[in-house]
Amino acid sequence: MRVQYLVQAxxxxxxxxxxxxxxxxxxxxxxxxxxxxxxxxxDNGYKFQYVCKHTGNSANAIEPTLxxxxxxxxxxxxxxxxxxKGSAWVHNFQSCQLFTSAEDLQSRRTxxxxxxxxxxxxxxxxxxxxxxxxxxxxxxxxxVTLDNGEKFKYVCRQAGVAANLIEPALEADTIEECxxxxxxxxxxxxxxxxxxxxxxxxxxxxxxxxPRRAAVFLRRxxxxxxxxxxxxxxxDCEASETALKESETALNEKVxxxxxDIRSCLEYKEQLEDTxxxxxxxxxxxxxCEKEKADLQQQxxxxxxxxxxxxxxxxxxxxxxxxxxxxxxxxxxxxxxNNNAATGxxxxxxxxxxxxxxxxxxxxxKTxSTTTSxxxxxxQDDSTKxxxxxxTCQTxxxxxKTxxxxxxxxxxxxxxxxxxxxxxIKIGNRTFKQKCPVTLAKNRMPLSRVVRPGLxxxxxxxxxxxxxxxxxxxxxxxxxxTGECQLQSRNIESMLARxxxxxxxxxxxxxxx
Numbered sequence: 001m002r003v004q005y006l007v008q009a010x011x012x013x014x015x016x017x018x019x020x021x022x023x024x025x026x027x028x029x030x031x032x033x034x035x036x037x038x039x040x041x042x043d044n045g046y047k048f049q050y051v052c053k054h055t056g057n058s059a060n061a062i063e064p065t066l067x068x069x070x071x072x073x074x075x076x077x078x079x080x081x082x083x084x085k086g087s088a089w090v091h092n093f094q095s096c097q098l099f100t101s102a103e104d105l106q107s108r109r110t111x112x113x114x115x116x117x118x119x120x121x122x123x124x125x126x127x128x129x130x131x132x133x134x135x136x137x138x139x140x141x142x143x144v145t146l147d148n149g150e151k152f153k154y155v156c157r158q159a160g161v162a163a164n165l166i167e168p169a170l171e172a173d174t175i176e177e178c179x180x181x182x183x184x185x186x187x188x189x190x191x192x193x194x195x196x197x198x199x200x201x202x203x204x205x206x207x208x209x210x211p212r213r214a215a216v217f218l219r220r221x222x223x224x225x226x227x228x229x230x231x232x233x234x235x236d237c238e239a240s241e242t243a244l245k246e247s248e249t250a251l252n253e254k255v256x257x258x259x260x261d262i263r264s265c266l267e268y269k270e271q272l273e274d275t276x277x278x279x280x281x282x283x284x285x286x287x288x289c290e291k292e293k294a295d296l297q298q299q300x301x302x303x304x305x306x307x308x309x310x311x312x313x314x315x316x317x318x319x320x321x322x323x324x325x326x327x328x329x330x331x332x333x334x335x336x337x338n339n340n341a342a343t344g345x346x347x348x349x350x351x352x353x354x355x356x357x358x359x360x361x362x363x364x365x366k367t368x369s370t371t372t373s374x375x376x377x378x379x380q381d382d383s384t385k386x387x388x389x390x391x392t393c394q395t396x397x398x399x400x401k402t403x404x405x406x407x408x409x410x411x412x413x414x415x416x417x418x419x420x421x422x423x424x425i426k427i428g429n430r431t432f433k434q435k436c437p438v439t440l441a442k443n444r445m446p447l448s449r450v451v452r453p454g455l456x457x458x459x460x461x462x463x464x465x466x467x468x469x470x471x472x473x474x475x476x477x478x479x480x481x482t483g484e485c486q487l488q489s490r491n492i493e494s495m496l497a498r499x500x501x502x503x504x505x506x507x508x509x510x511x512x513x
Contacts, residue, residue, distance in 0.1 A: 021091040024071060028112060029053060039117060042072060046079035047117035048086075055088035055108040056099035068096035075114050086115045128195040131175055135216060143221065146176070150183040151221040159192040159212035160203035169443050172200035179218045190219045197441060222362075234344045241337045248330045255323045262320065265313045269306065276303035390454050410458040416508070424513050427465035432473075433513040437499040437506050440474060442486075444495060451485035460485035461510050471512060478506025 028035045029052035036052040062084060068074035074089040074096035086102035089095070090111045102115040126134065136156035145151045154175075166187060172178035178193035178200035190206035193199070196214045206219040283296040411427050414420035416436040423434040448469050451460065457475050464470035464487055472488040493511040 025091040049115040051113040054113040055111040057104040060099045060101040062098040066096040132195040152218040155217040158209040158217040159215040161208045164203040164205040166202040170200040272306040430465040431513040432510040435509040438496040446490040448487045448489040453483040473510040475508040
């Protein structure tokens with residue numbers, strides 16, 4: 001009888017392990033929290049949404065009705081057809097109905113509608129100006145992190161300082177592209193994106209910038225070592241190790257109970273075998289007594305039933321062997337977890353070592369900063385020498401003007417605020433038209449040559465008039481290079497843009513009249 005109870009218990013255990021269709025339905029729609037409205041993704045990438053206690057409209061049904069023991073099997077039926085927009089699984093019939101529409105639904109108490117997930121198309125990309133407005137209206141001063149982990153800060157309507165420039169200027173359609181260009185250059189500490197030109201200029205200093213209306217300065221942030229993910233992995237591994245040990249303890253307890261049951265069954269088997277031997281001996285002695293013989297035969301039948309029960313004992317032995325195998329597998333998993341913990345500890349040590357290296361690199365950066373200051377002093381000394389050379393050049397220019405006085409005189413140039421714009425100026429056989437105030441990026445100019453700062457507008461115009469290769473002149477009046485005379489090889493009138501009145505008379509241009 002003990003064997004019969006044990007067999008019944010094993011059968012009950014298998015029944016509990018096998019989840020019925022109703023159990024699957026209840027786990028989704030009746031459990032807390034409910035999965036109604038949740039999205040699920042199958043192994044083949046197919047996504048669908050649970051809509052509990054609903055089915056599709058019969059007018060949209062795709063015949064014939066299919067069978068599906070599980071809800072995932074019903075979802076796979078729909079995934080195999082392009083015209084299927086959803087399927088309904090009814091658990092009490094284990095049926096699966098496909099539909100061409102996922103919107104026209106009807107109530108059904110035992111059904112789950114599986115709405116096929118349709119990908120949403122990506123939005124149209126923003127124009128450069130729209131990108132600029134989106135950043136500077138709502139995110140000025142915010143930080144953005146690139147895919148490679150580099151972090152930048154938005155500084156709106158600012159541009160880097162020319163002294164920190166990294167030549168040449170680059171092209172970037174988006175503000176993210178400009179940040180990525182800086183991230184690929186070790187010397188770059190910040191970049192300027194000008195949306196009106198789609199240009200990106202890199203700089204060696206991220207803390208110096210100046211106002212510019214159409215620009216965004218992207219200051220590169222210093223990255224620090226982050227070891228939190230390794231510590232988190234170690235904690236997860238320790239928690240898994242604890243859970244694995246608890247599972248191993250529970251498994252050992254089950255094995256002990258089964259071994260005790262098997263010992264009891266074996267003892268009962270020995271008793272039955274002894275009884276069988278006694279009955280067979282009595283049967284031999286009572287061949288002449290039919291009634292006693294019949295009783296003994298009945299007892300023999302009972303003994304044969306015991307043989308059948310031995311089969312159950314064999315099955316229990318097989319299950320015990322399987323439990324031992326599971327225990328061995330758990331031990332291997334525990335060893336693997338320990339190995340993973342050791343690897344995580346090594347990675348944590350490496351991360352700390354990297355942090356020390358970063359500290360050393362920071363110290364080197366400070367040393368390099370001192371060297372840069374020394375180089376700046378040298379640059380200032382060179383600037384003094386250049387000023388002396390400029391004085392010499394001006395002296396020579398004065399002599400040149402004296403020599404050229406017979407062929408041309410310095411023209412009279414009106415102020416922009418008093419009718420200077422569009423003034424016609426004639427020098428010798430050359431005629432020019434003044435345009436002011438204007439602006440033009442230097443990297444877009446057809447430069448012939450540049451005469452360094454220190455000239456007046458009439459002097460600059462006279463130099464162009466005497467130079468056969470000069471067609472137009474751009475005179476800088478409002479930046480650090482005030483008085484720079486930029487001779488152009490082509491007519492630049494169509495390339496000019498009006499400068500804001502707020503800046504006053506900043507830059508001038510003289511083009512052929």
